Amino acid sequence: MVDYRLNDEHEQLRLSVRSFATKEVAPVIGDYYEREEFPYPLVSGMARMGLFGLPVAEEYGGMGGDYLALCVALEELARVDSSVAVTLEAGVSLGVMPIYRFGDQRQRERWLPGLASGEMLGAFGLTEPGGGSDAGATRTTAELRGSEWVINGSKAFITNSGTDMTGLITVTAVTGTKPDGGNEISTIIVPAGTPGLTVAPKYSKVGWNASDTHELAFDDCRVPAENLLGERGRGYAQFLATLTEGRVAIAALGVGLAQGCVDECLRYVDERSAFGRKIGENQAIQFKLADMELRAHTARLAYYDAADRMLRGEPYQKQAAIAKLASSDAAMDNARDATQVFGGYGFMNETPVGRFYRDAKILEIGEGTSEVQRMLIARELGLPAR
């Protein structure tokens, strides 16, 4: 039997995060956003709730939940604000999960308690200035010299990489040449503050302005050989798995934004009058809201399906790509429509929908562009790779 409803625990978690988002995040996030400031008190609040350890086993300081729990939390946060949501998304799906999935016992024991409790943030250094989606074309190198990896290169658009709480950055780097002549890619843990690692000043971004994003430079950055994450040469497979999971998390975040647009509009159309009646009485507005709800709802079902398959251990690459694509489309379309419903006020930074409009676009780009998602779906349909 197909069941698209959350079970009781996930529903309770949803309510708990919703309460946090509306009471703690909503009243203050606009100011952080305007100042482009990382909201440390809110991130600490999320940490106290255990959000950074949701899918991590209790023995490593986690909550003993699953990836769907993370997705539900992301959706409810993004319903109010995407900057805090992506801080959690990147912190867990990109910061915690590679170590949880691929780390050895020693690495897990060293890093997970801090990461899962949210005392420190983890970042994932994959994208480079010269290429995002073509991650196989990594140019950063790591050379094993004696008992140390020596890393050289640079990484771009790395979330959570420059906060006061950043504890580590896992970096993909070329560590050699495979027998077939291709690059051997491995993943290496670089603790924050390692000499040779330079964190550039934060970017000036169109959206997600209360989240932390930097370019990183590695100049003979040395870390112990034991910081290799999992097996040498497995970097490509590791980040593919990490990104596939991450797509479901980003999909949940996009659904939250899409639903947040509906929430804001429902409030507004009942307050705003034009031509002698509330604008919510106009069919043109009603149909817009119906379409917005439709998009949020169907995108949510898509990510529930992808998460369900993931948790059952079934293949879910196609469903993850569909969920990410449907969700980012829903977020973008709803943000555009919500801004239109708000009229001039929607163009003001002080309204949440103005913020949603600016935050939506990156969802069509980050963690696999919409084009990449279509390519993945086409391949799953058996269409030939070029």
Add this chain to the structure above:
Amino acid sequence: MNIVVLVKQVPDTWSERKLSDSDHTLDRASADAVLDEINERAVEEALLAKEAHGGEVTALCMGPERATEAIRKALSMGADKAVHLSDEALHGTDAVGTAKALAKVVGTLESVDMIIAGNESTDGRSGAVPAMLAELLGWPQLTYARSLSLDGSTVTIERETDAGVTSVRAELPAVVSVTEKINEPRYPSFKGIMAAKKKPVSTLTLADAGIDAGEVGLSGALTQMVSSAPAPPKEAGQQVTDEGDGGTRIVEFLSGKNLV
């Protein structure tokens, strides 16, 4: 330190709240029901005391069957167990009846050192139950606490009312009621939510707790609601155009309301 926290399920203050037409009691079906926010602070204060001094926190709730949701919230936050007094005969119980019933239930519990309650619920707003309960138990009452500290067998609070702030101290066992300034309650974590499912909740009927049915319910109530009417809708404001005499008009308006 064994602490009992009184928790109450109330209609969400964000939703429209109604009284039923037949007996003027709260129409519980008409609004979303939640754990009263002031009780979340009471639970938080109990958990802080437990974390500092050890012991156990018991959530005590009187209410219909669906109040289990409010109890679960308290357990998800970290309370160890709960007692739920639930009986159809309780419908319409007033503040005195509630205090009598709660006192009986407290009597069935072992070695209670302190009872923490919210100072007043957001639905009934009588603000009397904590004091009545203390009176019935013969314990000291320390109401309107904006802070609480424990030292051995003594509890000290800062009591804040419109009259000012006073320091109040008493020997345990005692009843403390807290205001919204006491703390910021924690949000249930996923671990807390999952653990709550396994925590013991004992459900008591009137008979189980030895409560006389004649002292509770609508028939046992010392107060009677004879009529009720919805609050009148807000009237449109009065608009005054400033024609150079704006200041005078404002003074006229304020003095007309005896405000200046």
